[in-house]
Amino acid sequence: xxxxxxxxxxRRSNDADLLEELVRRNVGPxxxxxxxxxxxxxxxxxxxxxxxxxxxxxIDRFRGESSFSTWVYRIALxxxxxxxxxxxxxxxxxDVKTAEAIADQVRHSSEAxxxxxxxxxxxxxxxxxxxxxxxxxxxxxxxxxxxxKVEGCNVANIHWRIxxxxxxxxxxxxxxx
Amino acid sequence: MQDDLLDKLFRxxxxxxxxxxxxxxxxLRNVFDESLTxxxxxxxxxxxxxxxxxxxxAGLGIAVATILFVLFLQPDxxxxxxxxxxxxxxxxxxxxxxxxxxVLVLWRIAxxxxxxxxxxxAVLLAEEQKLHEIELGGHRMFLWIYPLExxxxxxxxxxxxxxxxxxxxxxxxxxxxxxxxxxxxFDVFVSVM
Numbered sequence: 001x002x003x004x005x006x007x008x009x010x011r012r013s014n015d016a017d018l019l020e021e022l023v024r025r026n027v028g029p030x031x032x033x034x035x036x037x038x039x040x041x042x043x044x045x046x047x048x049x050x051x052x053x054x055x056x057x058x059i060d061r062f063r064g065e066s067s068f069s070t071w072v073y074r075i076a077l078x079x080x081x082x083x084x085x086x087x088x089x090x091x092x093x094x095d096v097k098t099a100e101a102i103a104d105q106v107r108h109s110s111e112a113x114x115x116x117x118x119x120x121x122x123x124x125x126x127x128x129x130x131x132x133x134x135x136x137x138x139x140x141x142x143x144x145x146x147x148x149k150v151e152g153c154n155v156a157n158i159h160w161r162i163x164x165x166x167x168x169x170x171x172x173x174x175x176x177x
Numbered sequence: 178m179q180d181d182l183l184d185k186l187f188r189x190x191x192x193x194x195x196x197x198x199x200x201x202x203x204x205l206r207n208v209f210d211e212s213l214t215x216x217x218x219x220x221x222x223x224x225x226x227x228x229x230x231x232x233x234x235a236g237l238g239i240a241v242a243t244i245l246f247v248l249f250l251q252p253d254x255x256x257x258x259x260x261x262x263x264x265x266x267x268x269x270x271x272x273x274x275x276x277x278x279x280v281l282v283l284w285r286i287a288x289x290x291x292x293x294x295x296x297x298x299a300v301l302l303a304e305e306q307k308l309h310e311i312e313l314g315g316h317r318m319f320l321w322i323y324p325l326e327x328x329x330x331x332x333x334x335x336x337x338x339x340x341x342x343x344x345x346x347x348x349x350x351x352x353x354x355x356x357x358x359x360x361x362x363f364d365v366f367v368s369v370m
Contacts, residue, residue, distance in 0.1 A: 035194035
């Protein structure tokens with residue numbers, strides 16, 4: 001049974017266990033999305049909790065115009081944006097670091113972790129919009145149309161952002177892989 | 178490097194961020210414990226003195242904002258910025274050399290959100306290197322952007338909404354839009370084809 005069907009059953013029966021199951025299924029994906037957007041740390045736990053709390057409290061307002069997961073990711077992305085705004089924390093833009101700076105960074109890591117560090121450093125260079133587009137489509141499996149609904153932009157923008165993110169990552173990684 | 182390999186690496190990097198079972202349970206418990214607690218409503222009572230202060234501050238704020246808008250933000254009062262599409266069109270038609278026009282024209286026609294979308298769409302078109310006809314705010318426009326790197330930079334400016342210059346409105350005539358590098362900033366030039 002997928003999330004939307006589970007939600008429908010919960011609405012019919014008002015069974016709290018079904019709601020818990022629905023939220024339980026989304027803890028992992030939401031956590032992964034938030035952590036990938038803002039990096040690891042205590043803030044991730046708080047943000048994820050906040051997102052899921054919003055989902056539970058506002059589940060009556062969800063009208064089913066998009067899929068349930070699209071709605072959840074939209075709440076998560078809005079929460080991440082609010083976090084950046086209030087904490088004044090922002091991701092570096094693509095122009096800040098160079099491939100040499102990344103290489104310098106990975107020289108200090110062990111060989112086994114070298115590739116992971118390299119990829120992580122390259123991904124951290126992506127702007128929030130590019131990173132979100134990649135995460136939603138490549139990792140979370142949303143269609144470009146669904147990702148566009150989450151991001152609040154048109155589908156062409158999502159295609160373009162994925163294209164640009166891949167281009168940046170390739171530029172950074174091709175020397176090493 | 179193939180897209181498939183890149184996506185796989187990206188996926189693996191993100192998968193490492195999944196929480197362990199203990200953390201999942203802790204979050205879940207916190208969510209449901211918290212959701213059962215009634216949300217505290219903020220008091221709407223505002224003391225009289227504060228109300229007066231808020232009213233006076235709001236009044237002053239509106240007055241200052243109005244003066245600033247009238248003096249500085251109206252495009253037709255800014256030197257070098259055409260007031261509307263017709264003015265821009267006249268300038269384009271009568272210009273002997275390519276001229277610079279502000280993105281404010283487009284902003285004024287379509288609103289900032291549409292302008293940003295327009296910029297992003299424009300970049301997609303630029304990749305294909307095609308002359309493309311679009312319609313925005315009821316105006317037919319013709320667009321030609323090159324090269325890609327410059328338009329990508331322009332897109333970044335558009336998203337940040339900090340651009341002083343950018344895509345220009347080119348109404349109802351086959352005109353070309355040229356991007357020209359000028360140090361760190363990019364000016365937009367319009368010329369008749």
